[in-house]
Structure formats: structure tokens, C-alpha cells
Amino acid sequence: MFIECHSKKDENMTPSTMEAANYMAQMQEKSEKLPEGSQDLPAENDILSQVVGKDKYGRVRMYGLGVSQFDVWGQIPSRKQSHKIAMEWKENCEQMEERFNNRINELKSMFL
Template identity: 45%
Template sequence: MYVNDLVAKGWILQSFGRKVKNWRARIKELYHDPSLSLKEQISSRPKQVQKKQWKKLVKYWNKEKSKLVSEKNKANRAKKKMFQVTGKKSYARVREELKASKGQDPSRLEMFRACFSKDGTTKNLEASNAIAQMQQLSSNLPEGSIDKPGPDDVFSKVMGNDRNGDAVMYGLGVRAADVWGVIPSRSACHRENIQLKSQCEELTSTVVQLRAQVSEMEGSRGGSSVQPLASQHFPNVTNGHQRLRMKFSSKAF
């Protein structure tokens, strides 16, 4: 199986899972009444759902844990203040349309503006404020620079970091690592710096030992033609260690 086949398979499974989830939520909204008795809830089965499956769903919805999750999700949906104006059109379609009109991949700012406003205008206050902030930051970028997608782009500075490894404004199945690669974490950088420092200290110790051996050889040979120590081409690891230490001290952990 080719890589593209694996990517397509992953997207299809995710898309199918989302559609099943949305359909199940719709069925629950239309046919499930928690105020009825369990027997009445089961008897209100829609025709398109099998009896065994409906009974299983009703029992699941009546579990206390399921009720808590449902209430939490309902509260989260109520907090959502920005809504797309593109209807059922996917991010992928919007991106391709913008790419065709602009001749290059759109930034996440351009994607957000296209999906949450009409030509930059929207009645939604939160979306309008977000677009205004992004445009202000974009205007402050150095002339000729490109707002490349990533954790430090204009979109991220206004909307916050991407969560769960997803690449926001890219659509279903697109991961951040697929778009801008893997960004090392602070702890990973810290571990790498410690390892480099340890290696540098080992090299420094080795050079000191070699210099001591050369000095001993010079002393035993007396007036031989061995080049003076200052002219030996040993790597200046000590100075490199100092520069490395300065680099570490300037990095915030």
C-alpha cells in the first residue's frame, strides 16, 4: 500500500467516524426523550435503527457517565462564539479556491478570513475582532516576509496554539507535523543541551590529557625538534565550551 493510500484511508475513517457521530447525535435529538420511562424510550425507536442497536443506545444514554459527558459537551458548545459562513464547504475546498485565485497557498489568516467572514466583513463580534488583530500583526511583518503556517504565525498569535497535534484551518485529518514538521519541545531541547554539554566536557578532558602527554614527551626529549605546544593544532575545545555555556545561559528553560 502506498503512502497516499494510507493517508486516504486515515482520512476516510476519520470522516466516516465523524458522520456516524453527527448522525447519532441527530437521532438522539429527534427520537430520545429522557423524561420518559426506559420502556417508553426503547419503544420510540426510529425505523432506520435496528431494535437491538436502539436498545443499546438508549441504555448507553441513560448511564450517569454518559449524561455527564453530554452536559459537558453541551456547555462547551454554548461557549462557541465564532461560526463558519462557508456552510458545508470543507477547508480543503476553500484552500484550493484561494490557491487558484492567488497563485499560492493561502496563509491561515487568509483561510480564517475566508471561512468566518464575507470579504473580511462579519456581524460576529468575536470573529471580527480576531480578523482585525491578525491583519494588524500581518501589517507589522517585515516587507517581503511570508506568514508561513506554524506555531509562531499570525493566526497562532491571535487564536492560540494548535491542540492535540492538529493543524487548525487545514481540515479533517491534517496534522501539524504534516504541514510544518515536528517542533522540538522545550524539555527535548533541554535534554539535548545537557547531552552536548556532557560531550564537550569529555572532549575538554581528553585534550587536557593529550597536552599533558605532549609536555611529558617534550621534557624527555630535551632539545628535540618537537614543535612547541602553542603551535600544535589541537582543537580549542575549552573556548568552544565557554561559547556553549554562554549559549546555554541565554536559553530560557
């Protein structure tokens, strides 16, 4: 989409500015490094964001006016929320591991 929007409308799709040409070259270089068969889908850290920079607050590139990051990516947890979620997952994993080990010990005692 970036290439379409920042190119002259000729058959060669010539970049409209030197800055656009530089961005296109960097995006081409990064897209060539992707594993074979994979695609660079729109995301917060896609190739466009890596080359041009992160979106400013309240704005998402290439989506037009009125579209916010929340509309596209959904709610992004804060650092505190992310830490809390990670700690909950860690606690759940520890509980599951304990139950698993208890069950293994029960089964071992049946056969010994």
C-alpha cells in the same frame, strides 16, 4: 485562508461574525508590524496562532480533518529531549573551541 473562510461571500469580504471581525482586525494589526518584505508563513507561532491561540492537541487549524500537528510541523521534541540536544550542542561547541585554540597555539609557536 482565515479571512476567506470566515467572511461573507460578497465583494467587500465582510466578516461573518463579530468574533471573526475582531480576529481579523488583530491579525491585520500584527501583520502591519512585520518587517518590510517578510511574510507570515504557517508555523506554530504564526499570526493566526498568536491571535486565536495555540492549536489543541491533535488538531491544526485551517488544515481540515485528519491532519495532526505531527503531519504539519514534524516531531516536536519534549522538554527533556530539547535540553539533551542543547547540552550536546554546547559540548560540541566547547570541543570545537578547544581544537581551534590548540590549532591557533600551534600556529603561533611556528611563527614565534
